Amino acid sequence: MQVPQDGEDLAGQPWYHGLLSRQKAEALLQQDGDFLVRASGSRGGNPVISCRWRGSALHFEVFRVALRPRPGRPTALFQLEDEQFPSIPALVHSYMTGRRPLSQATGAVVSRPVTWQGPLRRSFSEDTLMDGPARIEPLRARKWSNSQPADLAHMGRSREDPPGMEASTMPISALPRTSSDPVLLKAPALLGTVADSLRASDGQLQAKAPTKPPWTPSFELPDASERPPTYCELVPRVPSVQGTSPSQSCPEPEAPWWEAEEDEEEENRCFTRPQAEISFCPHDAPSCLLGPQNRPLEPQVLHTLRGLFLEHHPGSTALHLLLVDCQATGLLGVTRDQRGNMGVSSGLELLTLPHGHHLRLELLERHQTLALAGALAVLGCSGPLEERAAALRGLVELALALRPGAAGDLPGLAAVMGALLMPQVSRLEHTWRQLRRSHTEAALAFEQELKPLMRALDEGAGPCDPGEVALPHVAPLVRLLEGEEVAGPLDESCERLLRTLHGARHMVRDAPKFRKVAAQRLRGFRPNPELREALTTGFVRRLLWGSRGAGAPRAERFEKFQRVLGVLSQRLEPDR
Numbered sequence: 093m094q095v096p097q098d099g100e101d102l103a104g105q106p107w108y109h110g111l112l113s114r115q116k117a118e119a120l121l122q123q124d125g126d127f128l129v130r131a132s133g134s135r136g137g138n139p140v141i142s143c144r145w146r147g148s149a150l151h152f153e154v155f156r157v158a159l160r161p162r163p164g165r166p167t168a169l170f171q172l173e174d175e176q177f178p179s180i181p182a183l184v185h186s187y188m189t190g191r192r193p194l195s196q197a198t199g200a201v202v203s204r205p206v207t208w209q210g211p212l213r214r215s216f217s218e219d220t221l222m223d224g225p226a227r228i229e230p231l232r233a234r235k236w237s238n239s240q241p242a243d244l245a246h247m248g249r250s251r252e253d254p255p256g257m258e259a260s261t262m263p264i265s266a267l268p269r270t271s272s273d274p275v276l277l278k279a280p281a282l283l284g285t286v287a288d289s290l291r292a293s294d295g296q297l298q299a300k301a302p303t304k305p306p307w308t309p310s311f312e313l314p315d316a317s318e319r320p321p322t323y324c325e326l327v328p329r330v331p332s333v334q335g336t337s338p339s340q341s342c343p344e345p346e347a348p349w350w351e352a353e354e355d356e357e358e359e360n361r362c363f364t365r366p367q368a369e370i371s372f373c374p375h376d377a378p379s380c381l382l383g384p385q386n387r388p389l390e391p392q393v394l395h396t397l398r399g400l401f402l403e404h405h406p407g408s409t410a411l412h413l414l415l416v417d418c419q420a421t422g423l424l425g426v427t428r429d430q431r432g433n434m435g436v437s438s439g440l441e442l443l444t445l446p447h448g449h450h451l452r453l454e455l456l457e458r459h460q461t462l463a464l465a466g467a468l469a470v471l472g473c474s475g476p477l478e479e480r481a482a483a484l485r486g487l488v489e490l491a492l493a494l495r496p497g498a499a500g501d502l503p504g505l506a507a508v509m510g511a512l513l514m515p516q517v518s519r520l521e522h523t524w525r526q527l528r529r530s531h532t533e534a535a536l537a538f539e540q541e542l543k544p545l546m547r548a549l550d551e552g553a554g555p556c557d558p559g560e561v562a563l564p565h566v567a568p569l570v571r572l573l574e575g576e577e578v579a580g581p582l583d584e585s586c587e588r589l590l591r592t593l594h595g596a597r598h599m600v601r602d603a604p605k606f607r608k609v610a611a612q613r614l615r616g617f618r619p620n621p622e623l624r625e626a627l628t629t630g631f632v633r634r635l636l637w638g639s640r641g642a643g644a645p646r647a648e649r650f651e652k653f654q655r656v657l658g659v660l661s662q663r664l665e666p667d668r
Contacts, residue, residue, distance in 0.1 A: 102129065102139065105181055105622075106381065106396070107205035117142040118149040120206050127202035129184060139180055141172075145200035152194050154180060178618060185621035188378055203378050350415060350424045350614045369450040370434045370442065372422045373458065373629045380622055382631065388638040394472070397635075400623050406486070410493035411617050414501040416627045417563055418610050420458055421503065422451065423603075440603040443570060444596055452570045457646060458629045459507050459567050464653055465632050466511025470523070471660040480664070481526040487512055488534040491542050496555045499613060500562035509546045512538065516654075516661035523665070552591030556598065558605035562613050569596045 102108045109117070112130035120128060127143035132153070141152040157169045157176060169176035170183050172194055177183040184202075186192070193199045381393055401409060418424040422439020434442045442448040443455065466487055473480040487508055492498065494505040511517065518524075528535040548554035549565045556564050569592055572578065578585040578592075599606075625631050633642045637649055 102180060104399075105129070105184075106207040107184065109206075109208045111137065114142070114151065117151075118144075121149055123204070125201060125203035126206050127188075127204070128206040128208075129180070141184070141194065141202070143194070143200055143202050145198065150194075150198060150200050152200075154183070181621055182618075185380060185625075188380065191378075204384055205380060207383070348618075350418065350611060350617075369447060370422070370430055370439075371450060371454065372426075372430075372439060373420050373454050379631060379634070380625055382634055382639075385639045386634060388636060388641060389468075390635075393635060396622075397626055400620070400626060401486070404620065404623060406489040406493040407499075409490055409623070410499040410501065410504070411614065412619050412623050413490075413494065413504040413627050414499045414562060414610065415614055415617070415619055416624060417458075417501050417503050418614075420629060421455065421563060421566070423563060423607055423610055424614075438603045438607060440564070440566070440606065441600050443566060444573070444600055449574075452574055453646075454629070455503070455566060455570050456574065457633075459503065459510065460650055461629055461632045461636065462504075462507035462627075463510030463514065464636060464650070464657070466508055467514045467517050467657055468636070468660075470511070470517050470520075471657055471664065474664070477522060477526050478530065480520070480523045481530055484512070484517075484523060484527045485531040485534045488531075488538045488542065492537055495542070495545065496560040500560060500609065502549060502554075502556075502561060502565035503563055503567065506546065506549065506565055506567050509542060513543075513546075514657070516657040519661060520665050551588050552595050556595055558602050558609050561606070562610040563606065564595075564599050566599070568592050569599075 103110070107128050109120075109128050109130045111133055112128075113133065117128060117130050120126075121142060121144035124145055124147070125143070127141060129139055129141055131137045132140045132151075139154045141154065143150055143152075152172055155171050157171065159167055159169060161167055166178040169178060170180050171177065172183070172187075173196065175186070177186065187194060188202050188205070191201050191203065193201055381396060382390075386393070404412070415424075422430075422434075422442060426438060431437050434447070436442050436445070439448075439451055443451050469487065470480055470483045473483050491505055491508045491512070494501045494508065496502070524535075545554060550568055552568060554565065555561060568588075572589065572592055578588050580588070630642075636653060637644065641649065
């Protein structure tokens with residue numbers, strides 16, 4: 093059994109319930125949209141997505157497509173019908189956040205995960221999908237198939253098997269249909285058999301997936317023996333291999349949206365009259381980590397987040413933050429419709445225009461919210477002094493991974509530095525002394541490199557050239573355009589004002605270059621869905637203030653949370 097890639101073991105997912113029977117799963121599904129993922133005992137432990145849709149409980153078995161091992165590519169892909177994913181968590185996250193139907197026939201949409209409340213009873217990873225009873229075959233037995241329906245009887249059997257030996261005990265009538273005869277399936281094909289027919293490790297994918305009559309029901313009906321319904325029928329669509337060489341027949345994973353090439357026509361388009369305000373931070377997106385209604389600072393969620401950040405080194409977390417910041421700023425992932433509505437090609441241009449008011453407020457909200465969350469990561473450590481010092485070191489290392497020349501995410505760097513420089517954190521003398529004693533290198537980097545760099549960026553004199561910077565520091569410009577006065581003496585404030593406006597003109601001019609640099613930084617990066625969600629503005633807002641408090645006015649929310657952080661700081665190190 094191989095170790096799951098990117099730490100995406102199913103046992104760590106809140107919606108995975110381990111080995112669970114159909115009856116118990118259906119009892120947990122109360123409303124339309126509820127779903128969970130379980131290991132089916134009747135299917136050899138294979139993963140099944142169980143959901144409730146239009147009052148009925150439906151069950152979808154996940155298909156696994158093995159790939160020829162290649163550097164930089166997963167060993168297997170997972171799919172329901174159309175799109176293929178490198179892991180089951182990525183598949184679930186895509187279908188849930190995109191509100192796409194699990195199958196075209198049922199139209200079932202999953203939106204609310206049913207989380208497992210107790211200790212997981214069975215550790216499970218995607219690499220065990222082919223290790224169950226459904227796959228009993230000689231090691232590296234070469235599979236064969238062709239396009240003749242008569243040869244479907246040989247699916248899952250090697251050439252060396254005698255004619256009378258079957259790869260599984262299922263009847264021939266349970267195999268996928270290839271004709272248009274109006275006959276319902278009596279039993280579904282086992283995942284091991286279907287997956288073997290989809291294997292690409294020997295460069296012999298089937299040229300065409302089984303077809304299904306348009307009127308065939310999406311799930312199987314009971315037969316004459318009153319047998320209960322089984323799994324929903326899925327028709328996985330395998331890419332055609334006609335006209336390709338064996339070495340090119342393996343399906344390649346589709347490039348993610350942040351690696352998509354920018355249309356030259358769109359990149360060179362001129363300004364058009366804007367049509368509407370644009371938001372790049374959806375507030376009502378469903379969450380994998382939070383329920384529909386949550387309280388502020390739920391302990392279970394905080395524990396999960398702590399584990400997520402401990403699993404990822406600072407460089408990986410910095411790339412996750414860069415990806416989310418690029419989307420929140422409108423640098424990457426902007427659709428054609430959004431460009432048409434805002435009149436320009438990126439959010440860096442939009443935030444300098446009058447109708448970019450909503451985007452500027454979103455960016456201010458994001459900066460302050462992330463800073464509060466970072467401060468909470470330190471002030472929420474009520475244990476030993478070393479624990480708080482380790483939290484400080486983690487933030488310093490993340491800031492170093494975000495600085496110019498590394499990830500180059502200056503908005504993310506500004507948020508992390510905002511947490512470290514927050515008065516409630518900077519007053520912790522014993523904690524900072526412990527940092528200098530136990531983590532001297534991080535303490536020196538903070539004092540000698542990060543603090544001067546942040547001061548220069550706030551004054552408009554820091555590095556801002558595309559190449560070492562992927563996403564420029566926009567907070568000073570946003571504050572200026574939203575009416576905040578520049579602090580300091582009059583002559584210094586005027587110079588800072590001119591530098592900020594001059595930097596804004598260069599930022600708009602270099603927006604296409606920043607886009608290319610950001611896409612290059614993220615090329616080949618495959619984020620963890622949960623960590624990516626944990627860094628979004630909507631999630632952090634709901635985490636800090638709860639589902640009800642997140643809708644309160646921004647100034648009121650921030651003032652109350654500042655008082656909460658002040659109380660926590662005083663409890664950790666009371667004033668003398």
